[in-house]
Amino acid sequence: MAELFDLTLTQAAEAIRRREISAVALAQSLLGRIEKLEPTLKAWVTIDREDVLSAAQQRDEEVETGRRLGPLHGIPIGLKDIFYTAGMKTTACSKIYADFVPTYDATSVTRLKQAGAIVLGIAVTTEFATADPSPTVNPWNPAHTPGGSSSGSAVAVAARMCHGALGSQTGGSTCRPAAYNGAVGLKATYGRISRYGVVPVSWSLDTVGIITRTVLDAATMLGAMAGHDPNDPSSSNERVPNYRAAISGIASPPKIGLIRDFFLERCDDEVRKNTEDVAQRLSKAGAIVEEVSLPESFATCYASHRIVMQVECAAFHQEFFQERADDYGPRLRSTIESGMLIPGVQYMQSQRMRRHFRQEMSAMASRVDALLTPTTPAPAPRDLNTTGDPVFQAPWTSSGLPTITIPSGLSQSGLPLGVQLEGAPFREDKLLATARWCEVVLGMDMVPPGANGK
């Protein structure tokens, strides 16, 4: 058998269910992996080894007693350091929240635990999930950014320190780091996963993200967390399909809408070639690939997104900022200060524009099984002072549409490339099924060279 940390989430859960491995052995394997790689990669804020092993022991006892097991039984999961975890520090990697210990779990964390998951540890985020880079490095090349803001979550999954992790996305904070590190990143429809107990950046944009190594793993985690939460005013009542069943039920090759305008104009040659190659390979495998055009409202989506994000971020931080402005990183500080200056009328106009944008984007996405774009304009930049460019991810966050990035190759410099598939609102079932079909055709299984040593 492969090293236990090499198993995918789904494989590990199946092995525990069949009693081929124990949850304790799995946790030990991941903890050993973390011990080995963490000094270089700096992906974690907190790992409580004793708590993890104790929870794993409890899961094993539950297996022995024949208790009904959840889909994540015994699986250790990483949490970005903005998810409330009762009794554990949730610092948002900031000075402001340095000593904050929540008294309750975020709803997403509660639901993961109900599905049998174990909290493996708290993963590094950029400060308050915004743009000041974290100390985490890219396992493919430590001179390149791992992306952000879910830097630790993406690196932990890519380097096989955990099977799945939670991130979040306000601009591109789940899909960009996932792509930069060669992982799968899923941003569900806005309202699909509860935001309750997640430190906000911008209430009307923030979406919980999932980072895994495979589409099936992402579907399993989504299934565990999706569904209405009365504690989150933006939580949706939409029915939750069986995502795993949807994936296995795909009968015919999908219809994919390739977006060339803007995305293939704004990317570098290598990314453009990779995306065109992907479209060709999918087509050869039987997919119907047709070009689709962006709606008119796309032209202003970045402006409205930025205005909304700055104003809501300033509103959340107002009280802390009045007392402790010097405790903020430079980029976040300027975001808050800019947000304070934006007139309320323009904020409202931006929210009106977003609604119109969502309607047009939803109509476009509904005509196909999934849209296809590159995830990022270029591979991870060789610059640790940036988390990269959110320009290809932000439109999907602003419109609230679900999107998933899957690995699609390596650049000449040996860095991961990704393509992004986007779906209609609340059709993650169709999006995941399409992504799984594409994943099989592309056949990528990425292991960073820096994390290869066993």
Next chain:
Amino acid sequence: MVTVNPKGSQEELSRELIARAAEILGQERAEAIRATLSDAAANLLLVSQNLPHREEEPAFFL
């Protein structure tokens, strides 16, 4: 208060934002965030020049 004139220029709006920043944050901070305010001016102008149909309502929680 900053007023956004859809027929104005980005430079004019940027100057207005910087002046307002100096009033409430001080001259040093206003200078420090000059580039961010220039971007904000471009965004504000674009939004004011492309207003949605009058019957379009806002969506906070999509």
